[in-house]
Amino acid sequence: MKIDAAILIGDxxxxxxxxxxNKNFLDLHGLPLFFYSIKALEESPYINRIFIVxxxxxxxxxxxxxxxxxxxPDKIIALEQKRNLFENVFVAFEEALSVERKNNRSAEWTxxxxxxxxxxGDTPLxxxxxxxxxxxxxxxxxxxxxxxxxTEEGLKPFYPTKKERGIxxxxxxxxxxxxxxxxxxxxxxxxxxxxxxxxxxxxxxxxKQVIYFLKLLLAFYRAxxxxxxxxxxxxxxxxxxxxRIGLESLTPPFRRMISLEGIEExxxxxxxxxxxxxxxxxxxxxxxxxxEKDYETMKIQFHFWRDYQSDLIDAFxxxxxxxxxxx
Numbered sequence: 001m002k003i004d005a006a007i008l009i010g011d012x013x014x015x016x017x018x019x020x021x022n023k024n025f026l027d028l029h030g031l032p033l034f035f036y037s038i039k040a041l042e043e044s045p046y047i048n049r050i051f052i053v054x055x056x057x058x059x060x061x062x063x064x065x066x067x068x069x070x071x072x073p074d075k076i077i078a079l080e081q082k083r084n085l086f087e088n089v090f091v092a093f094e095e096a097l098s099v100e101r102k103n104n105r106s107a108e109w110t111x112x113x114x115x116x117x118x119x120x121g122d123t124p125l126x127x128x129x130x131x132x133x134x135x136x137x138x139x140x141x142x143x144x145x146x147x148x149x150x151t152e153e154g155l156k157p158f159y160p161t162k163k164e165r166g167i168x169x170x171x172x173x174x175x176x177x178x179x180x181x182x183x184x185x186x187x188x189x190x191x192x193x194x195x196x197x198x199x200x201x202x203x204x205x206x207x208k209q210v211i212y213f214l215k216l217l218l219a220f221y222r223a224x225x226x227x228x229x230x231x232x233x234x235x236x237x238x239x240x241x242x243x244r245i246g247l248e249s250l251t252p253p254f255r256r257m258i259s260l261e262g263i264e265e266x267x268x269x270x271x272x273x274x275x276x277x278x279x280x281x282x283x284x285x286x287x288x289x290x291x292e293k294d295y296e297t298m299k300i301q302f303h304f305w306r307d308y309q310s311d312l313i314d315a316f317x318x319x320x321x322x323x324x325x326x327x
Contacts, residue, residue: 002048006092009054009121010081024121034121043128051092056080115140118185125284144191144273148184154283165297173239173255182286193272229266
């Protein structure tokens with residue numbers, strides 16, 4: 001199975017600048033930040049074309065200036081962004097369908113069943129093996145939306161210490177584990193009934209801010225979720241609040257109230273599609289750059305973390321069972 005992929009690096013809508021501009025174009029050891037996402041996709045055997053949605057002219061100029069760093073620049077298609085993330089998702093999807101028609105090739109799926117991988121451009125530690133691990137767990141014949149997740153166990157080595165800088169992400173707490181979404185989304189856009197809800201989830205993603213918490217809660221209410229959906233939402237945020245004020249030790253009783261399967265059901269009802277969470281052992285995609293502090297930390301720790309990741313990938317490839325092909 002080969003799929004098309006899209007890297008979304010637009011700067012419209014609910015966009016938060018880093019160092020006064022679009023973080024995806026910031027330099028990280030000689031390459032623009034979003035190039036690390038491109039290079040990981042290029043190395044994956046499951047990826048066909050790569051679409052990049054953002055400031056089209058700037059993307060083209062940046063690629064032209066760093067083309068030697070890419071293996072297959074002919075596979076990369078730059079597209080002009082629209083007003084927000086939701087519209088950019090469909091810009092890439094519709095262009096992918098258009099390219100297939102122009103090439104007179106029979107698509108692997110019909111437009112409604114076509115799946116596409118979506119990811120951001122601010123995850124420089126992402127690896128091709130992580131993308132492969134994610135896709136290999138996605139049975140596109142039975143699910144419409146797969147969301148990747150990393151565990152706290154996988155992300156702990158990147159925490160700050162007394163001697164070294166690091167990045168510590170916020171988690172959502174469920175029975176048995178703590179998870180962080182890892183920015184990998186395999187979606188059949190035409191199968192999402194409540195597509196507008198994707199934009200709302202993105203707009204209100206910074207749930208540490210009370211106003212965004214209230215707005216997302218209202219969106220859940222307006223979506224006519226069952227009581228269980230509101231209940232899960234409130235318990236998840238209660239656990240997050242306890243962790244933020246240093247009382248994480250009080251979360252276990254509340255974590256037992258929430259299962260991963262229950263969260264899948266809530267999101268399934270919210271989006272109106274068949275939804276599944278996919279856990280990956282390789283954690284690089286979860287480490288996105290949200291602010292200047294993260295960016296400065298990544299510049300300092302990048303080579304050390306990449307070396308650690310190489311060892312992690314080697315151990316992972318040796319331990320996993322052979323998989324003949326993706327579903």
